[in-house]
Amino acid sequence: MRRLKNKVRAAIFFGCMIFSLTSVHPNDQVIYMKDGRVITAEIVSQTAFKVVIKLPDGSTKEISKQDIKRIAFKEAKTPEPKDKTPxxxxxxxxxxxxxxxxxxxxxxxxxxEKTEKRKKQIEEAKRNRLEIFLGTGSGTVNFQGANFYDQVIAVGSSIGQDSGKFEYSLEPKPKSGKAGSFEVRYSWNRYVGEIGASSATSSATQSIFGLDGPSGGTYPKFIQGNYDVSMKHVFGNFSYSVYPHPKYDVRPVIGYHQFWSKTENFNSTIFGTGTAPAFTEQYFGIVPTSASEVLKGYSFGVQYDLKVGGFEIRTGLHILKLQGFGTYDRNIYAYAPLSFDSQSNGIQTYNKWIANGALLDIRLVYPWKYGIGFWFGLNSMNWTYTISDSSLSIKNENVSDSNPAQDAVLGKLLFESLVGPGALKETKATTIQIGATYSYDFNK
Incomplete structure (x- = not known):
């Protein structure tokens, strides 16, 4: 009877223990042994006779339930809620x-302070001023005109002749001449408008040599003479200050330009030695020649003004986009006094051009007093050509009339394909000038 009671008590005890194990966290078990030891461990599994525990060092151990006095469970600690308030x-x-x-x-x-300083700079940079510039000096014009036509026609005439006749043109070396300029500039706040005109003259030497003569023979031929070159230029510019400042000013600029270039040679002479031994074909004559060109178009670039001490430096760089036409007219009037023979022929050409180039202008201005000042400047411009159209007309004493259709075909071949592209040169003009200026400030 006593043994039965003990079994009932053991069953009730272990039932309570299992119920407790399922209701708490497994890590919260404290095992009190009958020999007085206290073990804190995790109960991994159990049967009716033994308990398997996991010690804190990770090892496992079996304990007989007969050695266990009781098992206590710690209260699970409820974590404090996190405060989500930022x-x-x-x-x-x-x-x-x-x-x-x-x-x-x-x-x-x-x-x-920076804002006020910038406002003051803008206020001080405001302008309402009219300026007039007059200048004079020297210039050099290296105009491709006359020499270009001489070279193309020399090659063309050499191809069309027989018995070894030919012409060859030497490239002229320009010499400096006179230059002058006039300009009006009006400045109003950020805007600047300019109109002006300039001219430059130069001189060069025409030299052509070759072989010429009647159908039965040839002899040396020389054409020699000096001619003047003139270039005239008118323009208008408009610019806008992107960052007004009393000491310096940067302005994008657009403009319109037109150029007239011209050469006239009325003192060029021709001389042929004639055929030996009598030299009856020896002849003398004149070769009046003229070449002209008109180009016009727009430009874009930048202008920069800088005040240094009592001086002002003004610079401008303009990219030129031009188009126009050029003409050339050469006539030969020669006479052989021994044979009473004469020569008379002429060549006229017309070309349409497209030209691209640049213009650089640098000027140092010194304001004196009473609105009067003085300036020194350098101006340089150049452009290259492309032929867009051409025509050629030839007149000869032995031919009653020229053939327009044949001349047109020959002109196009010579100038547009055969010789012209390789003979094209740059046109350059450089002037150095000094002058006076008058400035009137409407704000004073």
Whole structure:
């Protein structure tokens, strides 16, 4: 009877223990042994007779239930709920607040000072002024005109002749001549408008040599003479200041330009030695020659003005996009006094051009007093050509009339394909001038 009671008690005890194990966290078990030991471990599994525990060092161990006095379970600790309210920055100390306010005040003062300074610069840069420039000096014009036509026609005439006859033209070396300019500039706040005109003259030497003569023979031929070259230029520019400042000014600029270039040679002479031994074909004559060109178009670029001490430096760079036409007229009037023979022929050409180039202008201005000042300047321009159309007309004493259709075909072949592209040269013009200027300020 007593043994039965003990079995009932053991069953009730282990039932209570299993119920407790299922209701708490497994890590919260404390095992009290009958020999007085206290073991804190995790109960991994158990049967009716033994308990398997996991010690803190990770090892496992079996304990007989007969050696266990009781098993206690610790209360599971409920974690404190996290406060989801955002935590703001710590409240700064009063000294830090004052220091921060002082720094912000200094920064704002610097910004205000810069703003006021820029406003003052813009105000001081405002203009309402009219300026007039007059200049004179020397210039050199290296005009491709006359020499280009001489070279193309020399090759063309050499191809069309027989018995070894030919012409060859030497490239002329220009010499400096006179230059002059006139310009009006009006400045109003950020806007600047300019109109002006300039001219430059130069001189060059025409030299052509070759072989010529009747059908039965040849002899040396020379054409020699000096001619003047003139270039005239009118323009208008408009520019806008992108960053107005009393000391310097940068302005994009657009403009319109027109150029007239011309050569006239009325003192060129021709001489042929004649055929030996009598030299009856020896002849003398004149070769009046003229070449002209008209180009016009637009430009774009930048202008930059800088004040240094009591001087002002003005520079401008303009990209030129031009188109126009050129003409050339050469006539030969020669007479052989021994044979009473004469020569008379002429060549006329017309070409359409497309030209691209640049113009650089640098000027140093010194304002004196009463609105009067003085200036020194350098102007340089150049452009290259492309032929867009051409025609040629030939007149000869032995032919009653020229053949327009044949001349047109020959002109196109010579100038557009055969010789012209390789004979094209640059046109350059450079002037150095000094002058006076008058300035009237409407704001004073």
């Amino acid at each position: 935590v703001g920055p710590p409240t700064p100390a009063p000294e830090e607040v004052v220091k921060q306010q002082e720094e912000e005040s200094k920064k704002q003062a610097v910004l205000d």
